[in-house]
Amino acid sequence: MRDIVYGASDGVVTTLAVVAGASGAAFEPRVGLVLGVANLVADGLSMGVSNYLGLKTEVQQEGGSVRREKPWRHGTATLLAFVVAGTVPLLSYALPRPAWLSLFQLALALSVLALAGVGVVRAPFVGRSRIRSAAEIVALALGASLAAWLVGWGARRFVDGYG
DSSP states (O other), X not given: OHHHHHHHHHHHHHHHHHHHHHHHTTOOHHHHHHHHHHHHHHXXXXXXXXXXXXXXXXXXXXXXXXXXHOHHHHHHHHHHHHHHHHXXXXXXXXXXXXXXXXXXXXXXXHHHHHHHHHHHHHHHHHTOOHHHHHHHHHHHHHHHHHHHHHHHHXXXXXXXHHO
């Protein structure tokens, strides 16, 4: 469960952060989509490999059997959860939306739903209420997304001032 929560929450957060940063910088939608897909592949693989290597190192350090512990399963679970959940913010590029709703607002709404779902699934495993577990994940993700949007917005102002 740890690997799934880790991969899924980070997949949504980092992909939403890419969309938020691209939106804050006022990039064309296709730029945000390309960056988001690149994030899914590169960051998803990085997290899966890092989880595998981290667990393998821990097992070897403690003198355990890598074959018995199957670190590759943990890395694969992290990678798959990252890619599946991380795809959710990118759906905003493909789904129809009303004119009053921006691409970033739709990505944010979809991400909140996905993160809340991860929180609800996580709740019984951590002994918390579904609402509290979902709220915790959503709040942390929104903070990261706000930071990414502000960086994109600020970088755009900086670049425009010196361009």
